Amino acid sequence: MGQKLWKCVRFPNKSVKVIKKQPIQLEVRAGSTIREKGGQVLQVETIHQNPEFNLKTIDYDVTILKLKSNLNFSENVKPIDLADANQVFENGKQAMIFGWGTKNYGSSKLPSELQSGVIQIVDRKICRKRYSKDQITDRMLCAGIEQGGIDACQGDSGGPLVIDNVLAGITSWGSACGKPHIPGVYSNVAGLRKYIDKFL
Structure with a gap:
């Protein structure tokens, strides 16, 4: 008890933490592709x-949730390997994203089924030109498609970016959704392994 999950809120020239959830208020559903139905539902013990x-x-954007009980692995519930520390994914490498967020920027309508898309890794140097040099750190990974139209969006934060069955990134932030030439930004699992490994 006592741990809190903070909601990301940006204010100019200052950092403010807004209390979002405590462990008792959080559950994890695994093994279902339908919103709020099916699969296994487990209580979160610690954040x-x-x-x-x-x-x-939005740097160092990673949170580990410890569950009160173990998941039962099955055909629909399996572990995934994590990217190795300092592993680099080359520009253009194909990646898959998944999430329950909105399909369009500014929409409040959430899909009833899990959404997925195929995008590509964008080299960090290129990404820094699309945003700014200081915005994109080594703890971030950029991915998208040049023509736009496929991207993570509002409500997808915390979802996976998977490359060759490896968790390479975690949906973090971006400029709107699916804009041409503007990739999404993901937490870089390889760059955050030092923290993640404390809980493995």
């Missing part, structure tokens, strides 16, 4: 939010 997380820059 471990990276103490280096910066609300202003």
